[in-house]
Amino acid sequence: MARDGGELKLLGMWASPFVARAKLALQIKGLSYEYVEEDLGNKSELLLSSNPVHKLVPVLIHNGKPVCESSVIVQYIDDAFAGTGPSLLPADPYQRAVARFWAAYLEDKLFTTWIPVYIGRTSEDRLEAARQVVAVLEKFEQAFEECSGGKAFFGGDAAGLVDVVLGGFLGWLRASQMMCGVRVIDPAKTPLLAAWADRFAALDGVREVIPDVQRLLEYNKMRRARHGLP
Ligand SMILES: N[C@@H](CCC(=O)N[C@@H](CS)C(=O)NCC(=O)O)C(=O)O
Incomplete structure (x- = not known):
């Protein structure tokens, strides 16, 4: 039950950075919800009927009405629960x-450059992808410096949309170091983001939402083996 008495249900999958985004927004707003873990190899009727266009998680169902696409979900939560939490x-x-703008930048650039770290065939492919992820984050570091104005989060004193979008990726970004040997959130290259990552993870309830790095590494190994990748 959300605080307004409405019912909130989130259809997700534990390793998804997009699902983590929706969970983070709900957590920061202080909303409680029912979480339903989907088997993406055997999607539920509820998922297929709630997101018939893309058939992807996350889907947030509020009082029976589905909202799809993680960034849309985050903004919907903010609109629908305007009087609740920050x-x-x-x-x-x-x-x-x-x-x-910066949420869309992360959405477009970070995910597409990061994907070959996850599914790149050779270690060189993965290494090159990780270097590109670092370049995307270096550009973002400059924006963070300007937009945060020296405050703790992109949104200022409290975490907001951009923090949530980047925060959803945090587990996978941290896992990259073990996946390809490159520390993509590198205190030497992006010191503000490195400090931000620790601050963000320390927010109430956030650590529990960010997928565990060891579990992500095992999941990645399993997925690569399933697709015949070395
Ligand atoms: N643009 C979507 C992406 C969601 C997405 O890619 N979800 C993946 C999990 S990470 C999924 O549902 N995959 C199932 C499939 O591809 O069939 C969003 O932001 O919500």
Whole structure:
């Protein structure tokens, strides 16, 4: 039950950075919800009927109505529960636009550059992908410096949309070091983001939401073996 008495159900899969994003938004807003783990090899009827277009997790179901796409879900949570917990988006329209721009940057650049770290065939492919992830984060580090204005989070004193979007990836970014030998959130290259990562993970209930690195590594090994990757 959410605090407004409405029912919230999240369809997810534990290793998904997109699902982690939705969980983080719910956690930061202080909303309780029913979590349903999906078997993506055998999707439930509820998932297929709730997200008939993409058939992907996460799906948030609020009072029986489905909301799909993780970034849309995060913004929906903020709108639908505007009076509950901290706001994930700034009130000022320009600052909202800036937050949405950087959330979209992370969405477009980070995931696409990171994917070959996960499924690259050779260790060189994986290494090169990790170097590109570092470049994406270096660019983001500059934005973080400007937008946070020296405060703890991208959104200022409290975590917001951009923090949640990056935070959803944190488990996998931390796992990259063991996957390909490159520390992608490197205190030497992106010191502000390295400090941010520790601060973000220390927020109430956040550590429990970010998937465990060891479990992610085992999952990646299993997926690679299943796809005949070395
Ligand atoms: N753009 C989507 C991506 C969601 C996504 O890719 N979900 C994956 C799990 S990480 C999924 O459901 N995969 C199932 C499939 O590909 O059939 C979002 O942000 O919600």
